Amino acid sequence: MAGAHTPSPALMDPASTSKAHVDLLHSDEMPSRTTYANVFPRLQPPSGHGIHSLSFSTTANADRLPNSRIQFRPLIKQPVLADPSGVEPRLKAILVRYYTEHLAHWFDLCDPLRHFATVVPLRARNSRPLMNAIFTVSARHLVRSSMHRDDSGIVFWQGNVLPELNEEKAVHFHNECIRELLQLSMDPDQVHNENLLAAAIILRTDEEMDVLCREDDDSGGGQVFLSLIYAYINAQVPSIAPFLHQSPITVFHSFSRDAIRAASERGPGPQTAYTPTAPGSELIAPSPAWMPPYDRITDSSIPRTTSQANPLRQACFWVACRQEVYASFIKQRPIILPLSRCGGLRELSPCEDHIWAMRMVVFCADVLNLCYGSSDSGNTKTPPLYADVDHWRRLQERDTAICATMPSSFEPTYYSASNLEAGECFPDVWYQESWHATGIAHMDLARILLTVFDPFLPRLGIGNVAAMRERDRLLRYIVLHLCGIAVSNWRSPPNSINAFVAIAMCGELFTDRREQTALLALLDSIQREFAYPTASIANELKETWTKI
Structure with a gap:
């Protein structure tokens, strides 16, 4: 019909435009302005009256359909915050x-x-x-x-x-x-x-x-x-920070009385929390000072009220805790954040999984303060060789208690050990949620410190060489486990940062060229995909490994 509106090719074939859109977004090439304009043409509505000529104004006046009494309030409003910076x-x-x-x-x-x-x-x-x-x-x-x-x-x-x-x-x-x-x-x-x-x-x-x-x-x-x-x-933040988004818990998961009694009656085990050859191996008996007695874990100990504190403030505080752990680990200094606010996170009563993860972060912070001194007490220059033996023992026992009482949801959804001969240097360690991986990773970081600062390792004499060799083997296992968590849970970038921290601290202990290559490849991926500066550490490791 003469004078009828002829749709543009883009309107006639929406499938082709959709496909071009998807192809562009998944292309590794940087699109030019011309390409972008071709794929996303400025579609003009047909002329004349009807629903196609409807537009919404940014003014305060109501919009009206042509030849209609229907009116609409504007859907687009000016930003509330004026911006004088001139940035586009x-x-x-x-x-x-x-x-x-x-x-x-x-x-x-x-x-x-x-x-x-x-x-x-x-x-x-x-x-x-x-x-x-x-x-x-x-x-x-x-x-x-x-x-x-x-x-x-x-x-x-x-x-x-x-x-x-x-x-x-x-x-x-x-x-x-x-x-x-x-x-x-x-x-x-x-x-x-x-x-x-x-x-x-x-x-x-x-x-x-x-x-x-x-x-x-x-x-x-x-x-x-x-x-x-x-x-x-x-x-x-109050002097004792409340739990984050706490809600009633009605299922005990792995907190059954039988499980807790079994952990309490297990008896003394080996000194090390776990061996590098068998993840989840036998643990030492938990200390009553860190683990609530069996008869005290009742329904009344389960939190049943939601904290009234500002939730955004709580979220900020826990992010600040994790940031401090990273900085403290890298700089080898105590936690400056006042951990006195984290008293509630040193309990082992049943709670939600994300709160359990924060308990593990606070545990890692406590271990850092053991190794590098506590800012809360004003002692920030504790010599590593003179770490408090009783404090070290209590923290290791607390590690055991956490592992014995944490929910079964912290177990990997899939685990496969590394196979160096097959070229698989890192284990597969899949977790359901980001807080599961976060909690376990901070337990690994804490175990690195507990292993290095073990006051019972012989410093000199017969047995020193064998003890140091076993210590280094355990440290390499923990580092590879952290790398496995990072690679297996790549959608959560901080897992890669945990692995990076471990590599930076213990990377020179690796002598196998296959493992060295895998560590360097992981560092390169972290910098390329997450913009985290790993090149300097990678170069230092290369230089160190050439001297081994």
Whole structure:
């Protein structure tokens, strides 16, 4: 019919456009602006009246269908927070989406409600420091990731070419956030603002990624973040932090009375928590000081009320704990965060799995303080050779008690031992949820320290060489186990960071070339996919291994 509207080819064949869209998003090549325009044409609605001519205005006036009395309120509103920075709105929207889709789960490891993925982006709309923190971590991650840069260094992501995104832009966001946080931290009212605490937590992630690249982390820029975080935590988190998202538990899982009685009656076992040849081997008897007696574990000991504390503040506090463990392990210093707030996480009563994972993180922090001194007591220079023997023994017994009472859900959904002859250097260790992998990984990190600082190892004389050889074998097993957790649970990047920390501390103990190659390949994958700086450690290991 003359004058009839002729649909464009894209409208006539939506399947072809859909396929092109999918092909582009899965392509390893950086799309050009021309390609992007061809795949996503600007579709114009047909002219004339009817439903196709409906549009929604961004003004306050209601929209009206042509020749109709029907009116609609506008669906699109102007942002609540005005932004005078002049940065392109689309770039900022991309940075927020990148954070939500790729970075938020770094923080939500032990949070089933995913506050950093769901609450924080919404809060950021009305909090400039929080928004700048998101911009900073997303910009830095995109700029550093080789997967999102072409040969000329231009950043791209999901079909969006971002030539304006570079290191200078990331530094701009970073400096703006720091300036605002420092200024607001002097305000007695703002120090209670949980949005600022979340901003400081997110911003410290950038410092955490660079912790190995700067020797002055504890005296320079890193100390700024620590001071900010502790100022907000001291003002917002109670002296004893409540459990995170606690809810009634009605099933005991592995907390049955028979299991607890059996663990209590097992009797003394070997001194080491487990042997490197048999994961889950016999454990030493748990100490009554760390494990509640059988007759005290009753229904009344199960938490039945949800904590009334601010859940975002709680989530921030537990993220800060994990960040401190990473920094303390790498820098070989005590935990600076006040662990007195974690008293409730030293119990072994039945609770939800993510709370169990945080118990394991706090256990790792306690072991760090044993080895490097406790900031709570003011003793930060305890010589390693003079570690408290009784304290070490109690912590090892606590390791045993945790393993004896933790829920069966912490067992891997699949496990397959490594097979070096078949080229499988790392075991397969699959976990159902991120908090299961997080908890077990922190137990492994704690066991590295307990093994190295074992006060019963002979220092000199007959038996020293054999003891050191056995110690190194156990350390290599733990490192490979952490690497297996990382590779088997790749969708949770912090598992890879745990493996990286272990490799950095114990990598020189590996003498088998096949294992060395596997460790270097893992470090390269961590840097390439997660933008975590592992190259310097890899180079140091190569140099060390050439001397073995």
